[in-house]
Amino acid sequence: MQYQLLGKSTLRVSEITFGCMSLGNDDTGNAQLIHHAIEKGINCFDTADLYNQGQNEITVGKALKGKRQDVVIATKVGNQWREDGSGWDWNPTKKYILASVEESLQRLQTDYIDLYQLHGGTINDPIDDTIAAFETLQQQGKIRYYGISSIRPDVIRTYVQRANIVSVMMQYSLLDRRPEETCFSLLAENGIGVLARGPVAKGLLVSKPPVAYLNYNPEEVATAAAAVQRLSVTGRDAAQTALRFVLQQPAVTTAVVGMRTMQQLEDAIGAVQAPALTAADLQQLQAALPINKYEQHL
Numbered sequence: 001m002q003y004q005l006l007g008k009s010t011l012r013v014s015e016i017t018f019g020c021m022s023l024g025n026d027d028t029g030n031a032q033l034i035h036h037a038i039e040k041g042i043n044c045f046d047t048a049d050l051y052n053q054g055q056n057e058i059t060v061g062k063a064l065k066g067k068r069q070d071v072v073i074a075t076k077v078g079n080q081w082r083e084d085g086s087g088w089d090w091n092p093t094k095k096y097i098l099a100s101v102e103e104s105l106q107r108l109q110t111d112y113i114d115l116y117q118l119h120g121g122t123i124n125d126p127i128d129d130t131i132a133a134f135e136t137l138q139q140q141g142k143i144r145y146y147g148i149s150s151i152r153p154d155v156i157r158t159y160v161q162r163a164n165i166v167s168v169m170m171q172y173s174l175l176d177r178r179p180e181e182t183c184f185s186l187l188a189e190n191g192i193g194v195l196a197r198g199p200v201a202k203g204l205l206v207s208k209p210p211v212a213y214l215n216y217n218p219e220e221v222a223t224a225a226a227a228v229q230r231l232s233v234t235g236r237d238a239a240q241t242a243l244r245f246v247l248q249q250p251a252v253t254t255a256v257v258g259m260r261t262m263q264q265l266e267d268a269i270g271a272v273q274a275p276a277l278t279a280a281d282l283q284q285l286q287a288a289l290p291i292n293k294y295e296q297h298l
Contacts, residue, residue, distance in 0.1 A: 001041030001272055004253050007166035007193035009145045011072050011114055015247055016268050017044040017195060019258035020060050021051050031063035033265060038067060040269045046169075046195070046256055048076035048119055049104050050088060057107035065109055074195075075104050076119035076149055092118060092125045097133035101142055116143040117169060123154045123297070131163045138164075147193075152297035156183055160190050172196040172252065174205055174224050174245050175213050177291045184251035193253035199246040206239045215292050227288035231281050236274035243271040245285055 002015045018037050023030045034045065047060045057075060064071055077100045080091040105111060116137065118130060134146040147167035148159050159165050168187055172179050176198065187194055200206050201221075204213055205228050210221040225238075228245075232238045246255045257268045277285070 009166040013044040017254045017256045019256045020047040022258035022260040034063040044072040046074040050079040061108035072114045074115035076117040078119040094133035118148040167193040169195040171198040173201045175201040197256040205242040240271040
């Protein structure tokens, strides 16, 4: 397992981040899985107050109790559950963020969060108010660093210019290369780390039947999956090939992989141990489809 500093922070994160969203309600099983991940070298765990109405943070907090000094905890804020539980509404206000962090700290059984991320965002948000909330929490010691989770170039660019974010979480895979257009270079130039989620594109690059994905039709999705399959060799299966495509992107600090079974964990660990893709391999994958680009929120 390799480790990198996340942007300009002092957070040293593993190249695989454990995406906790997929975890179920079995606290004992979740703890076993998370403990095994730590033994295998994973030290970064990503959750959100939104996931399972806060229960995800609770199960992660229980699992990491007694191991706090060994891990990096990342969680997210900005989506407010309605009182009747029927759904959630976007709320990036300072008042809401300052209140929400207290609940996340309690659920996670910790007195500080390593990376607190805005869970979305639009260019019409009260951005200065939002930034003020994160800066206040950092000054209070309740969070060490903050970032955003966004795929919108206009939002990302604004936070790069106006905030002290250390990271951006964004979707990236062979089926979603939109960040290559402008975001990766912007973030690299400003020393901002990237947490790449969705590396196997909901399984479409591995085993799931092809369906339309972003601007690609099912036939194009099948073409991408076939390209991944062709480059899978002994010691590197299709999922690991798709994951290595992400890990070998220089702008990516860590790949966020959703896991809920021991097999999924072993597959993710196997990707870092698998043979690296050669320059020719990467070129073949990149040539499989025309690169997609952002069409909105520019």
